[in-house]
Amino acid sequence: MSKLTHNEIAKKMELFKTFDEAGSGHIFWEPNGFIVFDSLRKYIQNLHEKRDYKLVKTPIIYKSGLWKTSGHYEKYKENMYFLKVDNEEYGIKPMNCPAHILLYKSKFRTFSELPLKLFEFGYVHRHELSGVLNGLLRVRSFTQDDSHIFCTSSQIKLVVSEVLQLINETFDDFGLYERKYYLSTMPEKHIGEKKIWDRAIDMLRGALEENDIVYEVKEGEGAFYGPKIDVEVRDSIGRRWQLGTIQLDFNLPERFNLTYIDEKGKKQRPILIHRAILGSLERFIGVLLEHTQGWLPLFLLPIQLRVVPLTDDQLLYSKEIYEEIKRRYPKARIELYKPPSNLSKVVKESIEKRVPLLIIGRKEVERGSVTFRFHKNQKEFQKLEFIEYFVKEASYSE
Template sequence: MSKLTHNELARKMGLFRTFEEAGSGHIFWEPNGFVVFDSLREWIQKAHEKRGYEFVKTPIIYRTELWKTSGHYDKYKENMYFLEVDGEEYGIKPMNCPAHILIYKSRFRHASELPLKLFEFGFVHRHELSGVLNGLLRVRSFTQDDSHIFCKPSHIQQVVSEVLELVNETFDKFGLHKRKYYLSTMPEKHIGTKEMWDSATEMLKKALNANNISYELKEGDGAFYGPKIDVEVLDSLGRSWQLGTIQLDFNLPERFKLSYVDEEGRKQRPVMVHRAILGSLERFLGVLLEHTQGWLPLFLMPKQLEIIPLTEEQKEYAESILNNIKERMPGSRISVEEPPSNLSKTIKASIERRVPLLLIGKNEVEKGTVAFRYAGEQKEMPKEDFIDYFSNEAEI
């Protein structure tokens, strides 16, 4: 059976649209799609709250002078959008780092505050060539699960190790178990001393080893501002996607003259860690849709369950299941449907729309069981076991 693209799946599931009259590369989430997007956002937020990240929200346009200070104007302006306001040029942000730096720099910082972990669902714009735009996978405006961690050099191993733990937890949660890790080291053109790079690279190696992660070394392939770890996932179609990244940055703290005061009262320069787990929520959902062929984890599903009594006699049993689930999960997206006139047609339509089904016939009522259809498989299980299973899998 041929695999569907995420664009084809989105049409069947009613997830998103793009409109030429609004401009290429911009996603319009439909109601079903917004449920998926917002459920993913909520899961990510909870995962970061547990780990002590502090959440921020920043504007999307800044004076061009800021982009010159950060270096984005020189190195990235072809991919940026600019506009004039009151005779002054502004740039729409393609990245969130300068904004987080301004927050860090806005007040005195002491070593006891570090590491400081700022997180934002940052909405950014990048001017991609129209020929490479593709649904969710290549867009011009998107949302990053973006964090910048300001820390002492001695914190690097601990900080990166914690990020790697979150990377593993996240991709395991979404069924992306096949992963490759790459460690990129000092390129020929770089800032900072060789000793600084060697020390930082060694800490990244130790963080990878502490998490029992095997990796491939890419000598000389680091960014000019610091070594980095990239994470590739392999999907069910055998394709590799570069999603997560952890980058050390010695450059921006220098450019913006960032500092903290150490325990002896001396001014020191922090290290900045750029990191994103998914990279872009939109692109990740495009990858996940194709990986699962639309059978997303239950907590992301727009419609999480339709309960189908085969005749009127089974409606009361079906309603009792719905009520039991609603007691445990008031916000669950489930319903009891009318008995179908044509069961095979109902099942076919649910598969087309990617809606999990619970089939309730005379046999299920007599035995106190249910027949659960999801992702091409049907399982029979006791009613109480199913309610436990569903409540665990469908809750964010």
């Protein structure tokens, strides 16, 4: 059977819209889509809170002077949106780095605070050409799971290793097991000296090798401010997507004159690591929709379960299951149906909208069991065993 695009799946599931009136490339999440987006956000937030990341939130618009200091004005201007207010030029952020740097600089810092891991669901705008826009996969505004880690040079290997492990754990959770790692080196358009670049590349290499990760080198494909490790995943139809990234940066700490006081009371320059796991939440949802054909993990599905008794005789038993799930997990997105006059219509519509089913017949009531249908998979569980399984999976992002 041919695979559907994420745009086709999203239409069936009523996930998002784009409007010409708002400008193309900007996503309007519908109620179902927002459930997917927000559940993914919660899942990512939990992962980071468990690992001592500090969550922050920063503005969208900044004076152009900041973009001049960061180098974006010189190297990234064609991808940015600008506006004039009170005769002063402002730029809309295409990245969160300068904002996190301002927070770092706002305080006197000592070695005991490092590594300092600032994390933000950063909402950024980038002006992509209209010809390349495609649903969630290529957009002009999106939400990054973005972190900037300020650390000492001796902490680099440990910090990068930890991020590599977080990337692996996250993609395992979504069944994206096939991954490729790339180490990208100095591009033609860059800031900073070659000596600094060489040192940064050596450290990334060291972290990869310490984790027994096989990688390829991409010569000249680093960011303009530093070398990076990119993680590419392969989806169910064999396409490759560049998602996670870890970028070392010796240059921005220099440009913004960032410092900390070391153990001996001496002023030192911290190292900045830019990193994202999914990259863009919007794009990741697009990839995941195509990878799973809409059969997302239960915790992301807009409707997590439809309980359908075949006749009135199974109504009470069905209601017990529904109520027990709601009792254990009040936010469960489940529906209890009345016995349908046309079962095949309910089944067809549920599959179309990617809703898992629990069809309760006489056999199930007699055996004290349920038959759970998730896409093409069908499995019989004991009633309590299913309730436990379902609540665990459905509340995974809580």
